[in-house]
Amino acid sequence: MYSQGLIGADGQTHEDAAFLAAFQARIDAEQKIEPNDPMPEGYRKTLVRQISQHAHSEIIGMQPEGNWISRAPSLRRKAALLAKVQDEGGHGLYLYSAAETLGVSREEMTEQLLSGAAKYSSIFNYPALTWADIGAIGWLVDGAAIMNQIVLCRCSYGPYARAMIRICKEESFHQRQGYEIMIALCNGSREQKELAQDALNRFWWPSLMMFGPPEGDSVHSNQSMIWKIKRFSNDDLRDKFINASVPQAEKLGLTIPDSDLKWNEAKQGYDHGEIDWDEFWRVVKGDGICNRERLKNRRRVDRDGAWVREAAMAHAQKRADRMASARIAAE
Amino acid sequence: MSEAAMPLWEVFIRARNGLSHKHAGSIHAADAEMALHAARDVYTRRGEGQSIWVVRSSDIVASDPVDKDMMFEPTASKIYRHPTFYEIPDDVGNM
Numbered sequence: 001m002y003s004q005g006l007i008g009a010d011g012q013t014h015e016d017a018a019f020l021a022a023f024q025a026r027i028d029a030e031q032k033i034e035p036n037d038p039m040p041e042g043y044r045k046t047l048v049r050q051i052s053q054h055a056h057s058e059i060i061g062m063q064p065e066g067n068w069i070s071r072a073p074s075l076r077r078k079a080a081l082l083a084k085v086q087d088e089g090g091h092g093l094y095l096y097s098a099a100e101t102l103g104v105s106r107e108e109m110t111e112q113l114l115s116g117a118a119k120y121s122s123i124f125n126y127p128a129l130t131w132a133d134i135g136a137i138g139w140l141v142d143g144a145a146i147m148n149q150i151v152l153c154r155c156s157y158g159p160y161a162r163a164m165i166r167i168c169k170e171e172s173f174h175q176r177q178g179y180e181i182m183i184a185l186c187n188g189s190r191e192q193k194e195l196a197q198d199a200l201n202r203f204w205w206p207s208l209m210m211f212g213p214p215e216g217d218s219v220h221s222n223q224s225m226i227w228k229i230k231r232f233s234n235d236d237l238r239d240k241f242i243n244a245s246v247p248q249a250e251k252l253g254l255t256i257p258d259s260d261l262k263w264n265e266a267k268q269g270y271d272h273g274e275i276d277w278d279e280f281w282r283v284v285k286g287d288g289i290c291n292r293e294r295l296k297n298r299r300r301v302d303r304d305g306a307w308v309r310e311a312a313m314a315h316a317q318k319r320a321d322r323m324a325s326a327r328i329a330a331e
Numbered sequence: 332m333s334e335a336a337m338p339l340w341e342v343f344i345r346a347r348n349g350l351s352h353k354h355a356g357s358i359h360a361a362d363a364e365m366a367l368h369a370a371r372d373v374y375t376r377r378g379e380g381q382s383i384w385v386v387r388s389s390d391i392v393a394s395d396p397v398d399k400d401m402m403f404e405p406t407a408s409k410i411y412r413h414p415t416f417y418e419i420p421d422d423v424g425n426m
Contacts, residue, residue: 038396086376087376097356106337107334107336163356309334309337309361310334312365313335313361316362316365319362
């Protein structure tokens with residue numbers, strides 16, 4: 001899944017003009033920047049922030065769906081959901097490794113997440129209340145994520161782009177499994193179809209917010225575009241997502257909860273109603289429905305796993321010591 | 332957090348028989364055996380591999396990007412290392 005845009009980055013950079021120009025020339029020539037290459041401090045910081053936010057989103061994103069694994073309606077659905085949640089964990093790990101190549105440690109990033117200092121995508125602070133939500137999350141949330149991530153495969157920073165390629169390959173199953181759940185519900189009883197509509201109603205607007213605020217408000221978007229960390233504006237990607245999703249909703253016989261949504265012949269795309277950015281910022285700043293619960297769970301898991309990590313390190317040390325003393329004895 | 336940092340390992344995967352191992356990413360683990368298990372879980376969930384290598388990241392010796400020109404530029408001028416440098420009449424056929 002995906003972290004929206006970039007929240008609160010400081011893209012400032014202090015290098016001299018010649019250095020910045022040489023760096024920009026490499027970017028403009030579509031050269032990939034690799035871990036040990038010289039890079040402006042602002043570029044490095046922006047990437048650390050974006051990649052770690054993205055990684056945190058994958059890790060926190062396991063919670064709303066993990067909540068439904070034991071209650072999936074069939075073995076087929078359960079196996080698929082389990083595999084999907086496992087993928088999200090894997091994606092978090094690919095991304096943490098990509099961020100680590102920029103000189104930030106895994107421990108630092110974990111600490112920032114647990115302390116609440118780091119942000120993650122606001123979408124994961126909404127609860128998955130019914131089984132239909134699992135369908136809507138796969139269809140819309142993963143659908144929005146894919147829109148964002150496909151363009152990140154061409155990001156100027158090599159390790160991030162490579163991680164995104166792996167992630168995109170794995171993620172198309174996520175959206176398909178979600179849409180399949182929606183199809184089954186929409187072909188089912190009246191109550192099942194109502195569940196599907198209710199899930200769409202609750203997840204539509206938060207999914208649109210995943211692309212981040214319009215460029216005018218997104219201070220660092222412009223510099224990110226110049227550095228080719230991102231390639232399209234938040235609004236462009238959001239429009240693309242809406243244009244793809246509306247026919248999919250029609251196919252399901254569901255209604256998108258936006259009375260202002262209408263086809264615009266001139267731009268060959270849909271115009272949409274106003275997005276509630278106050279809600280977005282409220283959720284980002286910690287006041288969403290599930291913010292506290294998500295972090296509480298994450299902290300508990302980290303605490304409960306501490307003894308396992310400690311034991312693994314002690315075991316590794318013991319074996320290393322034993323091998324060392326055997327070698328000394330043999331000499 | 333006052334925990335000791337878990338060592339970092341680089342993961343290389345042989346995708347198919349006959350291909351060489353290729354860098355896939357990295358992983359944190361306490362020792363080599365656990366690194367192999369973690370690499371398998373994280374990097375081969377869809378049959379991507381036939382074989383995995385893990386190497387401690389700190390054991391890798393890498394060239395410095397600053398030296399790139401000094402290291403690799405000279406080969407660009409040695410065009411006589413390429414077969415197209417040599418002139419052979421067409422009627423000799425494929426060589």
